Amino acid sequence: MxxxxxxxxxxxxxxxxxxxxxxxxxxxxxxxxxxxxxxxxxxxxxxxxxxxxxxxxxxxxxxxxxxxxxxxxxxxxxxxxxxxxxxxxxxxxxxxxxxxxxxxxxxxxxxxxxxxxxxxxxxxxxxxxxxxxxxxxxxxxxxxxxxxxxxxxxxxxxxxxxxxxxxxxxxxxxxxxxxxxxxxxxxxxxxxxxxxxxxxxxxxxxxxxxxxxxxxxxxxxxxxxxDRIVIMYSGRIVESGSVWELFDTPRHPYTAGLLASLLTAESASGRAYAIPGSPPQPAARPAGCPFAPRCELPTKSERCRTDVPALRAMAPGHTSACHHADSVSSFAQEVTR
Structure with a gap:
């Protein structure tokens, strides 16, 4: 209903x-x-x-x-x-x-x-x-x-x-x-x-x-x-979706980093993951993706530093503001090992 x-x-x-x-x-x-x-x-x-x-x-x-x-x-x-x-x-x-x-x-x-x-x-x-x-x-x-x-x-x-x-x-x-x-x-x-x-x-x-x-x-x-989650970073929504979608298949590296810091008790290394750096001040946001300076996604490109990514649908009800959203799931698996 x-x-x-x-x-x-x-x-x-x-x-x-x-x-x-x-x-x-x-x-x-x-x-x-x-x-x-x-x-x-x-x-x-x-x-x-x-x-x-x-x-x-x-x-x-x-x-x-x-x-x-x-x-x-x-x-x-x-x-x-x-x-x-x-x-x-x-x-x-x-x-x-x-x-x-x-x-x-x-x-x-x-x-x-x-x-x-x-x-x-x-x-x-x-x-x-x-x-x-x-x-x-x-x-x-x-x-x-x-x-x-x-x-x-x-x-x-x-x-x-x-x-x-x-x-x-x-x-x-x-x-x-x-x-x-x-x-x-x-x-x-x-x-x-x-x-x-x-x-x-x-x-x-x-x-x-x-x-x-x-x-x-x-x-x-x-x-x-x-029931649903909205992930915010530097004043913007970077990902949204159901709790199952974001926990099982994150599509933004910031979400993946947050989850890795939560789930590392199960990792082989036993070491806590920490997202490097700190959020930008509102008056000094980067020209492109606000998360780009902290992002450790292997597929990160020059476009991330120059173009602000728009929220786009990954699946019904699941959106992400990442130029390389399709490669985030494998990155998430890597950082939670």
């Missing part, structure tokens, strides 16, 4: 200005879709543009950064042209954000339960303070907070990092949103707590039917969670 497209992003460009007033593109021509109930993982190193892309979708770009062009649609509604009032309505009820650091989402001088109750009231649920407190306790209990009514009276600093993240998730799912945007939700948590948070997100999605955009650099989480 074909699922309805929930979110459509088309040729999105996000930028800023340098010290001399020149335009710098931080996100450059990004396009993707998320269907109802789907999990899309957006993967890339720090600075790849993945968080900025989703911030632009939600109208949460930092000061000095703006959408330069493109289109973002939620159920056919143009979000980039929407008023701030309309965006607040959507962010509270239909589009929910789970931030990387829950301490940035929670007010340190307000009790946790009071903050959740206020979030519920702000987005249309009229209730007394007592009703708000009960609703906050219910939401906290639903995400596994023990003795929720009592714990709701505590301040954020009195909660552990994992418990604070549960509180943020409780607020996010209060109105059964259509889409959860989770930005590195397990960063700085230990492995056991990471697993609990991901299980909690899966349970919340199952309960509400929400789709999810998971922003991460952790391919282990991707393998367990994703």
């Amino acid at each position: 074909t699922r309805e497209v929930l979110l459509r992003v088309d040729d999105l460009v996000v930028g800023t200005r340098d010290g001399e007033g020149r335009e710098v593109r931080l996100v450059d021509g990004v396009s993707f879709e998320i269907a109802e109930g789907e999990v899309l993982c957006v993967v890339g190193e720090s600075g790849s543009g993945k968080s900025l892309t989703m911030a632009a979708v939600l109208g949460l770009l930092p000061t000095g950064v703006e959408v330069l062009s493109g289109r973002v649609e939620y159920r056919g509604e143009d979000l980039l042209g929407a008023s701030e009032r309309r965006l607040r309505e959507l962010r509270g009820r239909r589009l929910a954000m789970i931030f990387q650091d829950p301490m940035t989402a929670l007010n340190p001088v307000k009790r946790v339960g009071a903050q959740i109750a206020r979030a519920v009231r702000l987005h249309g649920d009229r209730m007394t303070r007592a009703e708000g407190d009960r609703r906050a306790a219910e939401l906290l209990a639903s995400v596994g907070v023990p003795d929720a009514a009592a714990r709701a009276r505590a301040y954020p600093h009195q909660w552990s990092g994992g418990m604070r993240q549960r509180a943020v998730i409780a607020a996010a799912i209060a109105h059964d949103p259509d889409l959860l945007v989770a930005d590195e939700p397990t960063t700085a948590l230990d492995v056991t707590i990471q697993a609990q948070i991901m299980e909690l997100l899966a349970e919340a999605r199952q309960r509400t039917g929400a789709a999810m955009a998971l922003i991460t650099h952790d391919l282990g989480l991707v393998a367990q969670t994703a």
